[in-house]
Amino acid sequence: MSEGVLSQEWKQSFDEIFDGAVDESNPPVKLFEKAYDGAVIATSYAEILMNQAIRRYGPDKPVGYPDTGYYLPVIRALSGEAVEKLGDLPPILNRMRNQIREELNFHNARLCGEAAAYSAEIIEALRYLDGARPHVDPWTGFLGDPVVRRYGILLVDWTIPGQAVIMGKGKSSEDVGKLVMDLQAKGFMIFLCNQVIEQAIEAGCKLGIDFIAFPIGNFTQIIHAVNYALRAGIAFGGIPPGERDNTRDYQRRRVRAFVLQLGEIDEVQVAAHFAAIFLGFPVITDQELPEDEQVPNWYVSNPNYEDILQVAMEIRGIKLKIVDIPIPITVGPAFEGEVIRKGDMRVEFGGSKTTAFELVEMVGEDEIEDGKIEVIGPEIDDTEEGSALPLGIMVKIFGRKMQEDFESVLERRLHYLINYGEGLWHMAQRDTIWMRISKDAAEKGFKIRDYGELLVAKFKDEFPSIVDRVQVTLITEAEKVEQELERAREFYSARDERLRGLTDESVDEFYSCILCQSFAPNHCCVVTPERLGLCGAVSWLDGKAAYEIDPTGPNRPIKKEGLQDEEKGIWDSVNEYVYQNTNRMIEECSMYSFMDRPMTSCGCFECIMAIVPEANGVMITTREYGGDTPVGMTFSTLAGSVGGGVQTPGFMGHGRAYALSRKFISADGGLGRLVWAPKELKDSLGDELRQRAEEEGLGADFVDKIADESVGTTADEILPFLEEKGHPALSMDPLM
């Protein structure tokens, strides 16, 4: 990944990066004047709305966005104020008004941009008074913290190579559609503002939170792209609120955003553009601008749609490795969340309808024909619309560094790789898979054979050092599927057997994961066989495979040496590694306790656990659950005190599957401490959780003793329930 202009060194002041950008003999005064005018309009408009709101509702009226622990994130990140009520706003806005200067130069234009950003944040926050939800799907408005966290992992591993902010109105819906689809194929996170939204909808683009293409709204709603980006700095980067230069430096280095301005530009938009520049993001417009209305590398005119994206990526220093997959659909992370409803389906496989399975198998050099794809049985054209076929996906891999342990790692990638295809849908794993191909994809010419093309190309691209040859066989003939399924099941049970033996005690080394350091420089995960990464995406085997693929990459082995505390899981070697890899912020950490020197969090965690002192136990809440919890905080609020590489005893981020681990807070009493979890989590862990409870000697009915939101969302509400059920935590040793 080249760093391009990102690689400029940190200087005395962040603003030094702008030195020399403007040709002082012919400065773009007209552009600066527009930024000034825009800032005057934005601040004045914000002032009118703000004071009117204070007149209507009083200064004590609470103000804030839904689902965030970062107050008004633009203000929180840049100047540190925790705005909670309307009366907090006037001094802040006044400070911004005061920084609008009449002298027209680049520096002042950026300050105008900052003032405009504050104004927009205030204007938009006022739309959310009294819990209002001013947008309907697919328009998003403000994007809550759960969305920021949901895509954290894709951002930090550069699956999402950057953020494209498209505002205005393009030349035609078709042009906008092409641009958006191109960005989706490249994996970009996309923010759309103004009429490009309707244009993209008309062009048939898939938009919405699930598609990582956010139609945020109109006008000052552009600020929701900014407050999204700025939250990454606090949530993942651990940058203390209010460190304005550090915040901007983080944005410039790690959030690889750029702005595409399409169509006519008004003054407020120019001020918004300078807000982007203020944060280190360049602006590229399709409008013809004379040279003296541009700032090289920062405010650039490029009327040609054919290469506007290329230009934007070059300016932002984003280089992509393009994988050419010879199939007629777009492939990108944007389509992972795409759901194909029955009515939109051309053909389906598995589910409860037919037999289907998938298997990745390591083979010898002579047992494989590289690149061979074979379909045995009917192709898509041989089926009725809306019908179901059996399917066996059998992938053979040969690689000189391939290991049997990696089979399951690669097999689990099938889910993502297939889901990345536009119009393809994949659920579950092994012999429980359920897959669909949409009518759209079929109309574009997608064949069953193309699954093979997709997998061959992607496996070679993503795992170059362990995958040398790939062969894919796709079976759609019922009898043959049943036959091969028998064989596959032998593999599954052999693997399960091996996995059962894979415990923290049975291995000599753990793996680190510092993937998130691209966003969270002070956080380091330690992944053990019985504790997967807090994002839920990296298991010990994944770490091992990743190390094989790239020994200098984000996953490194940590030898288990110098045991200090067996119960809490503290080793000298682990402490040393963590210390060295958290910018010497974290000196010690325990693997099995959340009360004593717990592991830190980047911000991508699937769950947060928190101590419930009244119940002498612990509760878990999830990204999916937006409601209140017995500790009096929502997921978003809790997340604010857990992320960014900080150690907070009593609070910890973790993966969903960690609840099923033998090592689940084993030093603090283990699973028996769990007193509350959202119903959805309990249901999805289901039988496995019951099984774990039995293994722990808690009894199969333990799960029914765990309270959820239907019992209550305060300690007072759940205590009687716990007492009535005789929850074991109540009689355990005191946690504190």
Next chain:
Amino acid sequence: MSEGKKKIDNRRTIDPAALAVIDKNTANGQVETAYERYVKMQPQCNFGRTGVCCRICLQGPCRITKKSSKGICGAHGYTIVARNLIRAIAGGCGAHADHSRHMIYTIQELLEDKAPDYSIEDPDKLHRVAERLGLSADGKDDKELLKEVLTHAESDFSKLSDEPCKWLETTVVPERMEVFNQCNIQPRSVHTSISEIMGSTHMGVDHDPVNLIFQGLKTSLADYIGMHIATDLSDILFGTPKPVTTEANFGVIDPEMVNIAVHGHNPLLSEMIVRQARDMKDEAEAAGAKGVKCMGICCTGNEVLMRQGVPVLTNFLSQELPIMTGAVDLMVVDVQCIMPGVKAVADCYHTRIVTTMNHAKIPGSYHVEFTEDRAVEKAREVVKLAIEAFKERKDNEVDIPEVKHKLTAGFSMEAMEEVLGAVNPEEPIKVITDAVDSGQLRGVVLFAGCNNLRVPHDASGAYLIKELAKKDVLIVATGCAAGTAAKLGLMNAEAVEEYAGEGLKAFYKTLNEANKDKLKEELPLVFHMGSCVDNSRAYDLTTALARQWGVDVPKVPFVASAPEAMSEKAISIGSWCVTLGIPTHVGVVPEVTGSALVDGIALQIAEDVYGGYFMWEEDPEKALDRILGALDERSWKLKIHKQTSEKYETELSTGW
């Protein structure tokens, strides 16, 4: 259509009757009219034209130049431009308030039995207005009910508290009120709004261009309130217009009759004159005429056209020319848009100019002070003057261009609903929304506003009406823009045949068939909704469309166009159109271009906040594209939003 470098001459009109008179005048070298004065006035001051000239304090005039980028006090260009602009809005609001207040005074007198010549002509309208205001009519006679209505009108005019004005709250969709409330532009009352503008634009008060503009928009809403009150009260006093057919242009002057031109804006006097003129036939005959014929100029003309079917003589710009036919015996005027130039032209003929209002006089003209308590008497006095003048008419000087066209007018909102209700009695407005949804109609355009010599008279209005009709746009009109259509033969059924596109023709066919037994004439290409004060009726149509679609106004494919905006009233009306959510084309660039900030707010940012926005475009062909573009954009967005809400099973997006 661009003028290029063609020399500007006095033939700046496409009205053949006006041209004939202008050419005769050029040949005879008799007298100057606006057409000649405009030529002499060139070049006009560019500082004034771009709005950067400040004469608010005695240190001035100051103007913004490259060398001096601020006024002596330090005022930015944007402050100067914004202040000048909103003072014009206050001017416009003041003029309409004048009109409306006069109606209120008259009704006060009526209720105290001091205005014997006036009565409640349309009690149904009174009940409709009362119901809209939430007043119960139970157990009240009409006068009692009218008194209650009037109390609300007086309150909207003068109250100091900040509860919403009734005439705004009850005539717009609730979403609009919330926007106004959030932006703090709900007027307290008509009078306070005007006063606030004069206060805040005094030297050294408000310098924030956004604050000033919002103050201006607030006052434009106050203007809308004043106008709506004027329309409602006029209908109560004189009847709600119904379709009526008559003729327009100089050809309506009858050489054998005593010809009286009624000019100005208010129906209070003109209604009386029209009635007395009919009544005084005998006296006219005694003077050798066949009778007395009234004909209208400007919006007084529109008022008596709409209710009495009085023929249209001409519109604002050509108001001096009919005198030169030698056959206009008297021109009686009330308020607004009366060129003092009429006096000098009249001096060359026998024509009497009669002013009637105590705040609108012209030196050297007759002044017959009009009072409500003696309305008939005053009206008879004026008609008598006309008959006297007729006797002095020099027949050898009479030369009337034979230009006249049939027209059908009288389309109040109630009349529109009646016509549409013949197709769908339950939901009359659905007839339009269905036609737009199905693509039969492309949208609705309102032509409003004045005449302005900065562009050729009547040219762009006529061009746009014809071209928009070809593109299946339903057209309504008010004021002098309606005058253009009437004079040039665009306000009749023949014009539908000649200009309407296939979709529009089919739409008319449905309406005409449904109304076969109800209307004497087939429906006209342009629906005349009244005087410029009656733009309130046009906005009622917009509100009705929004309600029918279940959306806020910024989603409705409705555009307003003032091809020849001229007066401060036009600036004010344009401003409320934008504030109330309508894209508004103005065919002459107003005095705001001296500040990119103010211009940018008007053209672009207004849309983000209020949904409406301005389009300055003098070139009619480009204007056509932009108007169609604005309609299409809204239909397109509404379509996408509807499809999206169906797909996601959500409410319709409230964004625009």
